[in-house]
Amino acid sequence: MAERGKKKPVGGPRSAARLGAVQALYQLEMSDEPKVPMVIEEYLRHRLGAEIEGDQYVDADGDLFSDIVAGAWSRVDEFDEAIAPCLAKDWPLDRLEAIIRAILRAGAYELTARPDVPTAVIINEYVDIAHAFVERAEASFVNGVLDKLAKAVR
Template identity: 70%
Template sequence: MASESPKQKMGGPRSAARLGCVQALYQLDMSDEPNVDRVINEYKKHRLGAELEGDQYIEADPNLFADITDGAWGRKDEWDAMIVPCLAKGWTLDRIEAIVRAIFRAGCYELVARPDVPTAVIINEYIDVAHAFYDRSEISFVNGVLDKLAKTTRPK
């Protein structure tokens, strides 16, 4: 079971942006009235690089954070349609925890819309994000699904 707060701090500004993005997508997914622009602005002003619950978080790349958050949320139905075939037979996104859904949506967005970022970097970054929230079995699950997504979105 995931917690809303990460267990550990992330690496550099781009990693911190991805971590913040997953947290923002989680917040949007759990909200009754999600507004991506409001959430992006809230994170930029009050959360990215802030001290929260006694932990100082690394300053995130605000442009990367906004790009991934907006792109992942704005086209989530498209990403969900790409993610579901990568899940085990009979699994639905509703069966998956919201943090994992957020990781998949952000990763899918980057795999499709950010050809400037190497596939291995995207997968490794989101595995690192998953490590911030989960232990072993979820990490393997995230790795497996992102690998399948990469093979369908970036075939060589």
């Protein structure tokens, strides 16, 4: 039984890996000197599956987490170019909030590099993650962009 006042972990290891990957990609973008191996190691050792500020995080699929972070970050320019045509002409990628860019980049990576994962699963997972950080309209925006991107790359 969970202690009173503490949240129970939600989602499975793959969902937790995706959420952690989005957070790590956000951290990398906000960093003056992004160091992917250090950020991945930090998350694997200290964040994924840990209790932080009274919240218990689900153990994540470390391999999936590492794959998404390293893969999305190493190809960030490529994914930004693929995402740009899916946006309105008057709304460039750099105008989006950093967390939305992180979500879209992680989704773009999985859509292009993980054919083993069904398109609907990828889109649904990242829309769910968007709901954790932004309002409903922005989460719907993520859905629309990832759907357009999926049609272009799959």
